[in-house]
Amino acid sequence: MFDINSLLRPHLRNLTPYSSARDEFSGTAQVYLDANENSFGSATAEDFNRYPDPHQRRVKRMLARLKEVPADQIFLGNGSDEPIDLLIRAFCQPGQDHILILPPTYGMYSVSATINGVGVREVLLRPNFSLDANAVLSNTDRNSKILFICSPNNPTGNLMDRVAVEKLLQEFPGLVVVDEAYIDYCREDSWTCRLEEFPNLVVLQTFSKAWGLAALRLGMAFASRELIEILNKIKPPYNISQLSQQYALRAITNRDKMKRQLALTLFERQQLEQRLPQLAIVEKVYPSEANFLLVKVQEARPLYDFLLEKGIVVRDRSRVQLCEGCLRITVGTPNENEQLLEALAAFSVKEKQAI
Ligand SMILES: Cc1ncc(COP(=O)(O)O)c(C=O)c1O
Numbered sequence: 001m002f003d004i005n006s007l008l009r010p011h012l013r014n015l016t017p018y019s020s021a022r023d024e025f026s027g028t029a030q031v032y033l034d035a036n037e038n039s040f041g042s043a044t045a046e047d048f049n050r051y052p053d054p055h056q057r058r059v060k061r062m063l064a065r066l067k068e069v070p071a072d073q074i075f076l077g078n079g080s081d082e083p084i085d086l087l088i089r090a091f092c093q094p095g096q097d098h099i100l101i102l103p104p105t106y107g108m109y110s111v112s113a114t115i116n117g118v119g120v121r122e123v124l125l126r127p128n129f130s131l132d133a134n135a136v137l138s139n140t141d142r143n144s145k146i147l148f149i150c151s152p153n154n155p156t157g158n159l160m161d162r163v164a165v166e167k168l169l170q171e172f173p174g175l176v177v178v179d180e181a182y183i184d185y186c187r188e189d190s191w192t193c194r195l196e197e198f199p200n201l202v203v204l205q206t207f208s209k210a211w212g213l214a215a216l217r218l219g220m221a222f223a224s225r226e227l228i229e230i231l232n233k234i235k236p237p238y239n240i241s242q243l244s245q246q247y248a249l250r251a252i253t254n255r256d257k258m259k260r261q262l263a264l265t266l267f268e269r270q271q272l273e274q275r276l277p278q279l280a281i282v283e284k285v286y287p288s289e290a291n292f293l294l295v296k297v298q299e300a301r302p303l304y305d306f307l308l309e310k311g312i313v314v315r316d317r318s319r320v321q322l323c324e325g326c327l328r329i330t331v332g333t334p335n336e337n338e339q340l341l342e343a344l345a346a347f348s349v350k351e352k353q354a355i
Pocket residue numbers: 078079080081082106150153154179181182205206207208214217218219
């Protein structure tokens with residue numbers, strides 16, 4: 001039987017969390033003199049002088065309906081980078097435990113682990129970017145506390161095989177975090193619908209991608225009640241600002257714009273998937289379930305520099321293992337994608353002339 005408390009670092013088992021003014025009184029009153037706020041208002045035209053709800057109750061109530069996950073199984077973080085850090089801090093003993101990651105993948109898992117003095121064990125994806133569950137399990141021991149699976153994966157764009165993920169959920173001894181930052185762009189269901197089955201499952205999502213709210217810094221973690229309670233205990237008390245909560249509520253209540261942008265992104269991704277391979281310098285466009293494409297090109301670095309000269313910045317992934325020769329290109333607006341394709345065509349011509 002999976003026991004979250006035995007996985008938790010011993011010094012946190014009996015932690016008494018900080019109790020904020022808003023924890024101790026959450027009703028409505030005439031006069032608030034409990035939190036050392038500025039009673040006169042703010043230095044700006046709009047008022048932000050009151051601390052926000054530390055438990056983000058309204059946002060979670062709305063999200064619960066949208067995601068079909070009970071509100072007490074939702075954690076909100078300052079970007080999904082915050083729950084990544086909090087999970088490592090809660091469950092990995094520095095100098096002793098390690099996380100497992102599946103490169104090439106999102107860079108913050110290993111950065112967060114390293115900041116926390118926690119080891120990182122790497123199990124490479126297969127050359128076709130699929131997940132080898134047996135290789136993960138054979139690299140696992142009793143100090144393996146968290147496995148990060150990114151699906152759809154950044155920077156490769158593919159989904160991880162559900163059977164392999166399920167095997168890992170059943171057999172990995174620690175937490176299995178499925179990072180679904182790009183879930184809205186793909187055709188598969190979220191792993192959130194399997195939370196009841198797997199007490200060791202944590203699903204991460206974010207408002208930074210399909211919702212278009214990267215500047216707000218708002219990420220979500222979905223997990224068992226017990227695990228969410230642990231994250232709530234160790235988070236900074238007011239980790240989600242009032243503005244973020246307000247705008248998140250607005251976004252959730254009116255999803256039309258998000259849906260329209262999602263459809264546009266998927267259409268533009270398809271256009272790029274069709275047109276990029278027609279260019280001489282493009283060797284391969286990997287299939288993508290996200291809002292970016294991993295593109296193998298001739299001369300990745302010179303091409304990256306050439307694009308920069310044209311004012312177009314993409315991500316150079318050419319020195320990342322298994323992504324040799326690749327650039328990661330975010331799907332832009334039709335106009336931005338036209339500029340990109342034109343610049344790529346101009347580079348092809350330049351290359352031909354150089355030969
Ligand atoms: C796979 C993945 N997870 C998490 C994040 C971080 O998202 P946030 O903006 O919510 O911190 C990113 C950002 O690019 C990402 O690619």
